[in-house]
Amino acid sequence: MRNFARSMLVALAVMWSWSALADGQSPMAPAPAHPELRPVLEAFGGVPGLEALMDDFMAGLLADPRTRPFFENADQDRVKRQLVEQFCVILGGDCTYTGRNMRESHEGHVITAAHFNALVEVLQDSMNRRGIPFRAQNRLLAKLAPMHRDIVNEPPRR
Amino acid sequence: MKQKSKGHNRRALALAALTAMSLSPIAALASTGGKLLLTGGVSQIEGAAGGGLTPWAVIGGYGTEGQFGAQAFYTRVSTDDYRLGVTGLALGISDRVELSVARQRFDTRDVGAALGLGRGFLLEQNVYGAKLRLVGDAVLDQDTWLPQVALGVQHKRHRQGDIVRAVGARNANGTDVYLSATKLFLDSSFLLNGTLRHTRANQVGILGFGGDRRASASLQLEGSAAFLLRRDLAVGAEYRFKPNNLGIAREDDWWDAFIAWAPSKHVSLTLAYADIGNVVIRDDQRGWYLSVQFGF
Ligand code: HEM
Numbered sequence: 001m002r003n004f005a006r007s008m009l010v011a012l013a014v015m016w017s018w019s020a021l022a023d024g025q026s027p028m029a030p031a032p033a034h035p036e037l038r039p040v041l042e043a044f045g046g047v048p049g050l051e052a053l054m055d056d057f058m059a060g061l062l063a064d065p066r067t068r069p070f071f072e073n074a075d076q077d078r079v080k081r082q083l084v085e086q087f088c089v090i091l092g093g094d095c096t097y098t099g100r101n102m103r104e105s106h107e108g109h110v111i112t113a114a115h116f117n118a119l120v121e122v123l124q125d126s127m128n129r130r131g132i133p134f135r136a137q138n139r140l141l142a143k144l145a146p147m148h149r150d151i152v153n154e155p156p157r158r
Numbered sequence: 159m160k161q162k163s164k165g166h167n168r169r170a171l172a173l174a175a176l177t178a179m180s181l182s183p184i185a186a187l188a189s190t191g192g193k194l195l196l197t198g199g200v201s202q203i204e205g206a207a208g209g210g211l212t213p214w215a216v217i218g219g220y221g222t223e224g225q226f227g228a229q230a231f232y233t234r235v236s237t238d239d240y241r242l243g244v245t246g247l248a249l250g251i252s253d254r255v256e257l258s259v260a261r262q263r264f265d266t267r268d269v270g271a272a273l274g275l276g277r278g279f280l281l282e283q284n285v286y287g288a289k290l291r292l293v294g295d296a297v298l299d300q301d302t303w304l305p306q307v308a309l310g311v312q313h314k315r316h317r318q319g320d321i322v323r324a325v326g327a328r329n330a331n332g333t334d335v336y337l338s339a340t341k342l343f344l345d346s347s348f349l350l351n352g353t354l355r356h357t358r359a360n361q362v363g364i365l366g367f368g369g370d371r372r373a374s375a376s377l378q379l380e381g382s383a384a385f386l387l388r389r390d391l392a393v394g395a396e397y398r399f400k401p402n403n404l405g406i407a408r409e410d411d412w413w414d415a416f417i418a419w420a421p422s423k424h425v426s427l428t429l430a431y432a433d434i435g436n437v438v439i440r441d442d443q444r445g446w447y448l449s450v451q452f453g454f
Contacts, residue, residue: 028301112192112222112223112224113192113222113223113253113298114189114191114192114193114222114223114224114225115192116298117192117193117194117222118192120194121194121195124389134347134386134387134388134389135347138344138345138346138347138386139344139345141300141344142300142343142344142345143300143345145297145298145299145300145301145344146298146299146300146301146302148295148298154224155223155224
């Protein structure tokens with residue numbers, strides 16, 4: 001047991017230094033391609049499915065009081081288009097992402113972790129309405145979630 | 159006695175609901191509820207946010223950074239010969255610190271009579287808990303293996319010190335210290351938690367702290383695994399190794415298999431089948447674990 005405790009402590013120390021290293025990195029790729037997620041793209045109904053999803057998603061973002069203030073004055077068609085490209089690339093589709101990186105896209109807004117999760121909830125509602133299986137949803141969300149480091153900027157990141 | 163404990167359960171439930179309601183003005187004042195559904199876990203039997211039996215590294219309530227969250231709960235575990243009722247409250251501050259209190263009532267039912275304590279004799283303890291999130295984000299940091307890690311303490315004060323000392327416990331009070339690591343593997347909809355606990359508690363403290371077989375603290379491992387079926391629904395299992403400090407009352411590890419449902423961020427229900435093994439003079443104690451939680 002004592003040895004076990006020692007290895008737990010070592011593990012903790014390693015994790016600590018790792019997280020210290022991870023801080024302050026340059027922005028991550030806004031649309032990392034995951035060819036292995038191609039079946040997930042199929043579950044989303046391909047690019048037409050993504051386009052329909054974004055229509056519903058943007059409507060949801062404008063209906064939700066937590067997210068409306070961010071999007072009511074945005075170029076909504078552009079955001080939808082960029083999101084289709086971004087999700088398509090992430091899910092291994094034959095698309096190119098032509099938008100800005102996540103840090104640049106969001107630095108003009110004050111975005112908290114709560115805002116981030118609110119947007120995720122609105123997206124989950126849309127995906128549910130589109131009948132996308134829960135596990136397929138989670139495989140996409142797993143790729144989007146780390147982007148919180150570039151998007152959430154309140155309190156300011158180191 | 160049966161009547162009495164039923165009345166008590168209803169009171170405990172009402173108390174939990176009332177506490178949650180009386181806290182909701184806080185919820186109305188500051189913005190709250192920023193976490194995703196179920197990502198604050200449920201309330202474990204000592205009052206911390208976690209699974210049912212073991213604490214997790216998550217901070218209780220639905221508050222994210224800059225927000226408050228809180229959860230009040232009532233849990234009842236009914237085995238063949240015993241009944242454990244727990245009422246408690248946890249407050250989450252800025253998704254960083256968690257403070258909790260819980261009252262555990264262990265109803266000895268017929269065993270109480272057999273031991274000469276009286277039928278339905280209650281062994282009670284209060285648990286005062288604090289937890290600090292050290293690193294990581296169990297939910298959002300999906301691109302690393304780094305789990306969310308938290309350090310916690312649970313200070314336990316038994317209310318029938320003379321009785322537990324008569325059974326062989328060294329002390330009526332004790333403090334557990336634990337380190338928890340929790341990770342959601344979102345791309346497989348799977349959650350893992352490991353907790354390492356430094357403890358002297360006999361049967362979580364219901365039988366006091368330390369004993370003739372071992373007076374000092376030992377390290378015990380606790381683990382949980384959960385599979386997300388839907389945003390509002392998780393199933394899983396937990397295992398909690400336990401010390402075995404008392405010569406006269408063998409103590410077994412505990413495990414359970416659970417289903418947790420959160421119809422909203424204000425309510426969750428957890429149903430489990432739990433096996434707590436031997437407790438004093440009764441072996442193979444198994445039964446249903448039911449927990450109701452209110453919060454924001
Ligand atoms: C994982 C989560 C998110 C992803 C993947 C994402 C993705 C994107 C993309 C691709 C764009 C378009 C970039 C461009 O114009 O070149 C964009 C713009 C925008 N996003 Fe996000 N976003 C996320 C989270 C959020 C959150 C949490 C908010 C606020 C609540 C937000 C608010 C906005 C706004 C207001 C714009 C338009 C900015 C402008 O044109 O000035 N986003 N986002």
